Amino acid sequence: MSDINKFDIESLGASKYKSPLQLSTVKGDRIFNFVSESDRLVFDLSMEYYNQCLNGGESPVCMEKAGPRQDIFFDSKNATAAIVTCGGLCPGINNVIRGLVMALHYFYGVKKIIGIPYGYEGLNPDKGHELVELTPDKVKDIHQFGGTFLGSSRGGQDVSVMVDTLENHKVDMLFAIGGDGTLKGVNAIGGEISKRNGKISVVGIPKTIDNDIDLIDESFGFQTAFDVASPILRDAHNEATGAYNGISIIKLMGRDSGFIAASAALAMPVVNFVLIPEMDFALDGKDGFLKVLENRLHQKKHAVIVVAEGAGQQLFKEKEIVTDASGNVQHEDIGVYLKEKISEYFKGKSPVTIKYIDPSYIVRCAPANSSDSVYCSRLAYHAVHGxxxxxxxxxxxxxxxxxxxxPIDQVTKKRKKIDLEGEFWFSVLQSTGQPFFLG
Known part of the structure; x- marks a missing residue:
């Protein structure tokens, strides 16, 4: 595929039905217009790329604009939709489930919506999970709660078995809410459907609390994550300042990317050190973390340290590689390790009081805040339209x-990371006052 076509979306075929949405095709009549298949948005907005295309006589790489189409593929009143949630918990999952059900039912008149329990396990009959019927009445209040109304699980199931289940229940659309592993899974399901010449639409709604889905602005739940973490950092600061040479260590989620740790530190600017997976740092040496921490305590008598769960893994010697059911590498506990090393370093030097806080599972199961609630609803509506x-x-x-x-295969090629030369990370360094390099 040429670069110009890399964002083209696969289609099940020609759209033969008129949308039941009473929208407009006329500009200026104060009614929202249907989105045309020719509506495209340029991916790279830089002047450098603009000049490159202009000078080379090339068309820019564009993405399909999301939104309702005037002609649709499915006979909506006779269509069946299914929803599945996979992977770890994240704020906003229930908002997306609710948004999907409401849009399918009220916008398009879809009568049958199936909830698949406990992730992809629910598509494997051998697991014994019964599918559930979803109605507006069943989901109308679930946005007020964290977690997932449908339940979740990690790890994939046999793709052929899952497609058999979808076909047996005459599913026309599958909406999968999840992160990198979930999206790869639903893409594989779509591939198997194509091999069978099936006509089932598979759609991903990107969910990862770490905000590490590539290309997109951000994944839902991320704003809530650092919003919930912010008052924890405030209280940790109170703990640190309440003792002579008080040190608070807060471990936040961020397996491969440190967006939560960095954003929470910016949102609650009482943090003195942010340690993330993208940066290498050493504990020892004149420029190492422990020496810089010692200087901080000498000047201010307290320190607040935020560390992402995937940070500092290079400090663990000869560690065994272990993965979870989703194939993610399970990291050593950097928070506990830092507490031990800091305690050892200051022993016999000067007294320190260390408080270690790990609020990870409280953060990820919180209900979505207002900003994420809006985002979740809009993602759900656009997923249904597509x-x-x-x-x-x-x-x-x-x-x-x-x-x-x-296309799913474009966002799953790699994980999004913090650019250490970017303005966002520079803002974090300005907020904390920590040096560019530790060690």
Missing amino acids: AMAGKTKFVASRVNNRYVYI
């Missing part, structure tokens, strides 16, 4: 602050 138009193997997402459809 599926009804017969698009498949795509994620509904926001890029450059506009809602678009992107």
Whole structure:
């Protein structure tokens, strides 16, 4: 595939039905217009890329604009939709479930919506999980709670078995809410459906609390995550300042990317050190973390340290590689390790009081805040519009602050990371006052 076509979305076929949405095709009549298949948004907005295309006589790489189409693929009143949630918990999952059900039922008149319990396990009959019927009445209040109404699990199931289940229940659309592993899984399901010449749309709604889905502005739940973490940092600061040479260590989620730790530190600017997976740091030496921490205590008599769970893994010698059911590498506990090393370093030097706080599971199961609630609803609506138009193997997402459809295989090529040369990380360093390098 050429670069110019890399964001093209696969289609199940020609759209033969008229949308039941009473929208407009006329500009200026104060009614929202249907989105045309020709509506595209430029991916790279830089002047450098603009000049490159202009000078080379090339068309820019564009993404499909998300939204309702005038012609749709499915006969909505006779269609069946299914929803599955996979992987770890994240704020906003229930908001997305609710948004999908409401949009399918009220926008398009879809009568049958199936909830798949406990992730992809629910598509394997051998697991014994019964599918549930979802109605507006059943989901109308679930947005007020964290977690997932449907239950979740990690790890994949046999793709052929899962597609058999979808076909047996005459499912026309599958909405999968999850992160990198979930999206790869639903893409594989879409591939198996294509091999069978099936006509089932598979759609991903990108969910990861770590905000590490590539290309998109951010994944839902992320804003709530650092919002919930912020008062914890405030209280940790109170603990640190309440003792002579008080040190608070707060471990936040961030397996491969440190966005929560960095954003929480910016939102609650009482943090003195942020340690993230993207940066290498040493404990020892004149420029090492422990010496810099000692200087901090000498000057201010307290310190607040925020560490992402995946930070500092290079400090663990000869560690065995262990993965979870989703294939993610299980990291050593950097928070406990730091507490031990700091305690050892200051023993016999000067008294320190160390408080270690790990609020990870409280943060991830919180209900979505207002900002995420809005985002979740809009993602759900756009996912439904795309599926009804017969698009498949795509994620509904926001890029450059506009809602678009992107092929799943484009967002799962790599994890998004903090750019250590970028303005965002520089803002964190300005807020904390920590040096560019530790060690």
